[in-house]
Amino acid sequence: MSLRRFTTTVAATTTLAAAVGVGYLLGDDSGRTTPPASAPIALANADLAVAASCDDLLDSYIDRGLEQVGPYGWGSGIVMFDAAGGDAEMSSPTASGVQRAAGSTVKTSRSTSNESGTNVQELGVDESDVVKVAGPLLLRMRDGELLAYDVSGDEPSLLSTTRIEDSRGHGLLGDLGGELLLVGGRAVVLGTSPDGLDTTITTVDLADPTSPSIVDATTVRGRASAVRLHGDVVRVVLQTGLPELDFSYPDGTFGQVRARLRNRALVRDTTLADWLPSIGGEPAVDCSDVAVPDDETVALGTTTVIAFDPAEPTERSTTAVATDSDTAYFSTDRFYLAAGGPQWGMWGDCMDCRIGPGTTSGTTPLYAFALDGVETTYVASGEVEGTIADRWSMDAVGGSLRVAVGPSSETGNFNSVITLREDGSSLVEDGRVDDLGVDEQIKSVRWFDDLAIVVTFRQTDPLYAIDLSDPAAPRLLGELKIPGFSEYLHPLGEHRLIGMGQDATLDGMTRGAQAALFDVTDLTDxxxxxxxxxxRETWAGAASDPRQFTWLPEQRVALTVVSQGWSGTTGWVSVLSLDDGSMTNRMVEVEHGSDVAQVRLVPLSSGKVALVTGEDVSFFSV
Incomplete structure (x- = not known):
């Protein structure tokens, strides 16, 4: 699928037709037209097709919507929102590999903390956060304001404060979005409205950080669930769920029948602006850039990727899939979307946090898109039997997509690691390892170039090491079973991993947070x-938001946030010093209440570490 560029006034210039020849659309057995075999590229296979017209696209949404509406509205009457998943890591820039038992080496994770100071998933792919740094400049979001600091002196000094508003002049709430990227002297700020339905993308010029200027502010109907930076290109993943309609509710003897009929009529009266992300009430993506899944069991809604260069923030490109999914993984050259069944619940209060249960249907469709400049082009699709917990259950390297899946109605009662490759427009299974953690749940996955570390849990914590050097024949190398579990794994060089998670009794009862140090010199043992x-009753912040973990390789020190309490919350920085296979811990109390979630420890180019709390920026003594 190719893309369409538009300005904030939604003046469309469609590139889809130019890519395949004007008037050509791919389709399936339902009567959609199919281009001649000589079409320059294939836009879709049987799994993903493009509607022949805007009317057909709307009909596809309405037909599926009618199947899901009842006398109480959507499903049970609760509007569906999804939770963004995330896990991240940072590795030592001097690490060269993890030693295999046979004597060869396996390269460490490609993840690292990049120059912006954020603990990210992929080296070369930055992620949005509440804090970013560039040399002596530190930016942070707080309560809907962008604050700029000079961190070159003895103490951080505030340079400026810029209020970030949506296109209607309403302020943004920092704990419901308020994340940013820093690109070529410009900040791109993403803010989500309190109801989670609108996202404002604001571009701020920082040529003079003492007096920033807002270049553009565009409010899009849709919730940002992931934001990535590839070179100078910002990509925003927007979720547009089921439309908010004025549903009726049963009343009287025949109330359910009347309510259901009226609710179905409301669904029939919807327009594309109700189903697609919109700007000023008009769809922000062209009908010909929306791919419709053949699998009608996937969650109904729309997932859209908006891409732009902040140097020209009003020129954007879009591509979309007609399903609502927050399980989106970006490699350096691919975007993968895992489409699951409906997930009923509330959205999370930060982007990319691990909250939801992952995909919920028996089989999970996968859609692959190639990334090239601002283009996001559909290339292949396939499926795996099982559930995918979050984006960190996926990884791609050397043309191989690797996926860790949990059990579903279509699998046995075990977890698996599956490798897939692109074969034409299909993602086909290349190899697999099964029977990982029977009757247990995947808690964390750490991918390396040709190795996977998978942690599952029910009563004990099995840690599995899986050789992926031959994608067609992955194999289990070794396993370790201990009490408790690690929800976040971080490589510490050639032979060590640290796991942040929960201590537990032998019968599986959790007791409090723990940090575990692993020796993986011999992957068979x-x-x-x-x-x-x-x-007791403490939590490791990295378990849900790995941006609260920082590894300082030169000092051999890990900094991570630990919290305790519900009605009154206290947050500490745990300073874990590593020496010859052991850890010593020092706890520093730094924050209280909901601001604990905003705590970051950011390495600076000067060698100092900035501590960012809810109200302050200071230097942290390691």
Whole structure:
């Protein structure tokens, strides 16, 4: 699928027809037209097709919507919102590999903390965060304001404060979005409205950080669930769920029948602006750039990728899939979307946090898109039997997509690692390893160039090491079973991993946060060599938001946020010093209340570490 560029006034110039020849559309057995075999590129296979017209696209939304509406509205009457998943890591820039038992090496994770200071998933792919740095400049979002600091002196000094508003002049709430990227002297700020339905994309010029200027502010109907930076190109993944309609509710003897009929009539009266992301009430994506899944069991809604260069923020390109999914993974040259069944619940209060249960249907469709400049082009699709917990259950390297899947109605009661490759326009299974953690749940996955570390849990914590050097024949190398579990794994060089998670009793009852140090020198025999157990009823922040973990390789120190309490919350920085296979811990109390989620520890080019709390920026003594 190719893309369409538009300005904030939604003046469309469609490139889809130019890509395949004017008037050509791919289709399936439902009567959609199919281009001649000589069409320059294939836009879709049987899994993903383009509607022949805007009317047909709207009909596809309405037909599926009618199947999901009842006397109480959508499903049980609760509007569906999805939670963004995330897990991230950073590795030592001096690390060269993880030693295999046979004596060869496996390269460490490609993840790292890039120059912006954020703990990211892929080296070369930055992610939005509440804090960014560039040399002596530190930017942070707080309560809907962009604050710029000079961190070159003895103490950080505030340079400017810029209020970020949506296109209607309403302020943004920092804990419901308020994340940013820093690109070529410009900040791109993403803010989500309190109801989670609108996203404002604001571009701020920082040529003079003492007096920033807002270049553009565009409010899009849709919730940002992921934001990535490839070179100078910002990509925003927007979710547009089921339309908010004025549904009726049963009343009286025949109330359910009347309510259902009226609710179905409301669905029939919807327009494309109700189903697609919109700007000023008009769809922000062209009908010919929306791919419709053949699988009608996937969650109904729209997932859209908006791409632009902040140097020209009003010129954007879009591509979309007619399903609502927050399980989106970006490599350096691919975007993968895992489409699951409906997930009923509330959205999370930060982008890319691990909250939801992942895909919920028995089989998970996968859609692959190639990334080239501002273009996001559909290339292939396939499916895996099982559930995908979050974006960190997926990884791509060397043309191979690797996926960790949990059990579903279509699998046995175990977890698996599956490799897939692109074969024409299809993602086909290349190899697999099954029977990982029978009757257990995947808690964390860490991918390396040709290795996967998978942690599952029910009563004990099995840690599995899987050789992926031959994608067609992955194999289990070794496993370790210990109490508790790691929800976030981080490589610490050639032979060590640290896991942040929960301590647990032998019968599976959790007790409090823990940090576990693993020796993976011999992958046939991984070992836990030390553990730090925190107080009861504590939580490791990295378990849901790995941006609260920082590894300082030169000092051999890990900094991570640990919190405790519900009605009154206290947050500490746990300073974990590593020495010869052991850890010592020092706890520094830094924050309280909901601001604990905003705590970041950011390495600076000067060698200092900035501590960002809810109200302050200071230097942290390691």
């Amino acid at each position: 991984p070992r836990q060599i030390d553990v730090v157990r925190y107080d």
